[in-house]
Amino acid sequence: MALKCASLWVCARNPCSNLGASDCGSGNSGAALISFKLDLEKFRKWECCRFGALTQQAITPVEDEKPHMPGVESSGAIERTRGNEPRGFHKDLNLLPKPLTANGLSSSPSDGSKVRVAYQGLPGAYSEAAALKAYPKCETVPCDQFEEVFKAVELWLVDKAVLPIENSVGGSIHRNYDLLLRHRLHIVGEVQLQVNHCLLGLPGTRKEEIKSVLSHPMALAQCDMMLCDLGVLRISAYDTAGAAQMVASTGVRETGAIASAKAAEIYGLDILAEKIQDDNDNITRFLILAREPIIPGTDRPYKTSIVFTLEEGPGVLFKALSVFALRSINLSKIESRPWKQHPLSVVDNSNEGSAKHFDYLFFIDFEASMAEPRAQHALGHLQQEFARFLRVLGSYPIDTVL
Numbered sequence: 001m002a003l004k005c006a007s008l009w010v011c012a013r014n015p016c017s018n019l020g021a022s023d024c025g026s027g028n029s030g031a032a033l034i035s036f037k038l039d040l041e042k043f044r045k046w047e048c049c050r051f052g053a054l055t056q057q058a059i060t061p062v063e064d065e066k067p068h069m070p071g072v073e074s075s076g077a078i079e080r081t082r083g084n085e086p087r088g089f090h091k092d093l094n095l096l097p098k099p100l101t102a103n104g105l106s107s108s109p110s111d112g113s114k115v116r117v118a119y120q121g122l123p124g125a126y127s128e129a130a131a132l133k134a135y136p137k138c139e140t141v142p143c144d145q146f147e148e149v150f151k152a153v154e155l156w157l158v159d160k161a162v163l164p165i166e167n168s169v170g171g172s173i174h175r176n177y178d179l180l181l182r183h184r185l186h187i188v189g190e191v192q193l194q195v196n197h198c199l200l201g202l203p204g205t206r207k208e209e210i211k212s213v214l215s216h217p218m219a220l221a222q223c224d225m226m227l228c229d230l231g232v233l234r235i236s237a238y239d240t241a242g243a244a245q246m247v248a249s250t251g252v253r254e255t256g257a258i259a260s261a262k263a264a265e266i267y268g269l270d271i272l273a274e275k276i277q278d279d280n281d282n283i284t285r286f287l288i289l290a291r292e293p294i295i296p297g298t299d300r301p302y303k304t305s306i307v308f309t310l311e312e313g314p315g316v317l318f319k320a321l322s323v324f325a326l327r328s329i330n331l332s333k334i335e336s337r338p339w340k341q342h343p344l345s346v347v348d349n350s351n352e353g354s355a356k357h358f359d360y361l362f363f364i365d366f367e368a369s370m371a372e373p374r375a376q377h378a379l380g381h382l383q384q385e386f387a388r389f390l391r392v393l394g395s396y397p398i399d400t401v402l
């Protein structure tokens with residue numbers, strides 16, 4: 001694999017000798033951020049020491065990518081029917097681009113004139129719309145699973161990836177936080193997209209005829225009230241456009257899909273109801289990922305995403321977050337995820353034997369650019385005083401246009 005030397009910002013305690021870093025900074029709490037320019041292979045070796053099997057796991061496909069939501073029934077009927085002939089529809093679904101799969105990644109065309117952007121789902125998915133918002137002339141490349149979206153960039157089959165990370169109604173997409181850590185891509189941008197869901201059905205179907213509705217679990221959650229009113233069975237699918245394609249190809253009048261108006265057009269379905277989400281302001285935030293980081297500036301508002309772990313102790317998270325408050329840096333997101341390689345930390349309490357604590361990773365977005373000294377000082381402080389591990393996932397312009 002043709003991996004190039006990459007520039008990464010990495011802060012951690014005592015990694016200097018392993019990394020060949022040019023500057024390890026001082027131990028002062030206000031120390032400047034240690035910026036390492038390092039060789040990706042060295043970085044991997046170092047991370048391997050700290051995380052054991054993490055590096056190896058980064059190339060192991062996720063066992064179960066099938067979406068699951070409590071209270072949402074999953075059915076064999078939602079498995080993709082790639083290659084199946086659509087029944088009774090004028091659209092030839094076989095002419096649409098086929099999603100990449102882990103085993104079926106093909107090479108990019110040699111003409112590098114267009115940016116190729118991978119996304120999870122089928123044409124008409126919101127992730128595709130997000131890719132086109134970020135790069136209006138890009139070539140969008142559909143992938144079956146999130147894991148393949150990452151691999152498509154890592155294997156140089158595409159230039160960028162777009163990844164949903166949170167929704168204003170449904171909250172975080174936890175799987176994608178975990179994948180961000182397991183892979184070595186950089187966040188180079190974000191896209192905020194207004195998501196207007198439609199209820200789709202076979203041509204000529206009435207809304208009242210619908211008995212079950214297929215969609216992505218996030219989309220089902222975002223339309224909870226309307227689905228309760230209809231009293232329909234909910235069935236989860238990999239993505240909204242995939243649900244629309246499924247309804248089109250199975251030809252069952254009683255089954256509808258929640259998807260975009262564009263998906264209705266692509267798969268030849270009728271729009272039975274529009275803007276069916278519970279909250280009119282239904283915004284999904286997507287991340288743009290690339291092999292190389294961008295160089296952040298101060299010309300416009302920037303956001304920086306980091307992930308870190310902390311030592312165990314009372315008030316440690318409070319103290320860690322104070323490094324931002326002390327410098328008037330606003331936090332726009334905090335998410336904690338179990339540290340899967342280190343599920344428990346054992347603390348020796350002299351009288352009572354050993355106490356066990358769950359170990360967590362903290363993902364934080366803060367509103368400052370890594371080009372700003374206050375952001376560099378905040379991360380230097382966090383790294384020197386509190387963090388066992390710290391990685392900058394990216395520093396990128398804030399998307400302010402809906």
Ligand SMILES: O=C(O)C(=O)C[C@]1(C(=O)O)C=C[C@@H](O)C=C1
Pocket residue numbers: 120121124125126127128164167173195216218219238239240241284
């Ligand atoms: O299924 C799609 O169309 C997607 O792009 C995925 C996704 C998500 O994962 O949240 C994106 C936006 C909507 O919030 C619903 C689903």
